[in-house]
Structure formats: C-alpha cells, structure tokens
Amino acid sequence: MRITRYWAGISLLLLLSCMVWLTACGDKKSSNADSSQASANQTEDTAPLAQEVKEGDFVYRLVAETAEDHSADSVKLYAELEYAGDQDEVTITHAMSPFYFPMKETTRGYDISYMMDQPLITTTLRKGEPLREQYRASGGYSADQDPKDYIEFIKDFTANGFLPGRYEVNGFADFNLLVGDKSEPYKLSATVVFTVK
Structure with missing residues (x-):
C-alpha cells in the first residue's frame, strides 16, 4: 500500500513537472511569435x-x-x-x-x-x-x-x-x-x- 502511494506521488509530481515544462515552452513559443509579429509590424511601419x-x-x-x-x-x-x-x-x-x-x-x-x-x-x-x-x-x-x-x-x-x-x-x-x-x-x-x- 505504501509503495503504491509512493509511486502515485512520484507520478503526480512528474505529471505536474511536465505540465509546467510544457506551459513554459508554450509561453516561449508565444513570446517568439509575438516578437516575430512585432518585427513584421516594425518593418511595415518603416516602409513607404x-x-x-x-x-x-x-x-x-x-x-x-x-x-x-x-x-x-x-x-x-x-x-x-x-x-x-x-x-x-x-x-x-x-x-x-x-x-x-x-x-x-x-x-x-x-x-x-x-x-x-x-x-x-x-x-x-x-x-x-x-x-x-x-x-x-x-x-x-x-x-x-x-x-x-x-x-x-x-x-x-x-x-x-x-x-x-x-x-x-x-x-x-x-x-x-x-x-x-x-x-x-x-x-x-x-x-x-x-x-x-
């Protein structure tokens, strides 16, 4: 019973870690997309x-x-x-x-x-x-x-x-x-x- 709780706790901890990691990666991608969009807008603003x-x-x-x-x-x-x-x-x-x-x-x-x-x-x-x-x-x-x-x-x-x-x-x-x-x-x-x- 103790071993099952131990592995359940570890599994939950791993799952939470993966979710945090995926969220961070998603934010980074979003941030990169935003900066790419900002660069495109800046180029448009400086063009005739x-x-x-x-x-x-x-x-x-x-x-x-x-x-x-x-x-x-x-x-x-x-x-x-x-x-x-x-x-x-x-x-x-x-x-x-x-x-x-x-x-x-x-x-x-x-x-x-x-x-x-x-x-x-x-x-x-x-x-x-x-x-x-x-x-x-x-x-x-x-x-x-x-x-x-x-x-x-x-x-x-x-x-x-x-x-x-x-x-x-x-x-x-x-x-x-x-x-x-x-x-x-x-x-x-x-x-x-x-x-x-």
Whole structure:
C-alpha cells in the first residue's frame, strides 16, 4: 500500500513537472511569435505606405513615405495620376489641381480640411508619365465656432507641417476627361495611414 502511494506521488509530481515544462515552452513559443509579429509590424511601419487605384484608363496613387524614426520633417506625402490607355496622350480639366488631401489626425480626433481655388485648368497627360503633386500643409478653422485647442493645432500644423500624431489621409483625384466636345467625370480615391513621432 505504501509503495503504491509512493509511486502515485512520484507520478503526480512528474505529471505536474511536465505540465509546467510544457506551459513554459508554450509561453516561449508565444513570446517568439509575438516578437516575430512585432518585427513584421516594425518593418511595415518603416516602409513607404501607398495605395494604388485604377479606374478605366487612369491610375491614382497616394503615397506617404516616412523615415524609420517617423520624425515630422521626414514625411513625404504625394499623389500621382497616370494615364494608361491606348492613346499617346489625353486632356483633362480640373480645379487648381486634380489632387485633394483631406485627412484626420486620429490621436486628437481633428479633421484637417484641404482647401483649393476652383479655376478650370486644362492638363495634358502623356501615357506612362505620371502627374505628381507633393502635399503642402493646409487647413482652416472658424475662430467663432472651433475650440481653442483645435485652432492652435491648425495654426501650428499650417506653419510647421506634420505634428506628432497618427494621420489618416483620404486623398482623391477629381477631374474630367475631355473626349471631343464632351467631358467624362472621374473621381479616384485612396487612403494611407502613418504616424509621426
């Protein structure tokens, strides 16, 4: 009887030891998977962020490039419009630019509008040669209606560019393709998200 209890105790102790060992190994694997995932995320964070959209014969790209340190002065935000159809070139009409860069600073929850003059401008796009425009800080506020914090943020943003925070840019290209004496409207949109530290 004593021997049976002895072996039962030893068996229980071995079973508990195995369970602790397996749990520790499982945690280590989980931890390694987490660190691999963190490495993948870090690589994604340092890579240029871009989205490309195609509609008909046009390709619209929205690109945000940031350095590894995500510093404000390293951000390059731009848009491209490319004609990829059968003709050598086409003519489009648009406002001051076909590109719009409205965005939201999601850390603070601030919308940053993108204002533009609205003349009618004609541009020729040659096949395979993208039209590119770099973003210039823009934004507006109502001194009577907007909170003081928001007004200060917009003033600082328009004077100095991107401030620390997370930005979601909902860019789009808005233009008309001229076909003979008619025009076909196009609006291609894309979104990129990046963080400034």
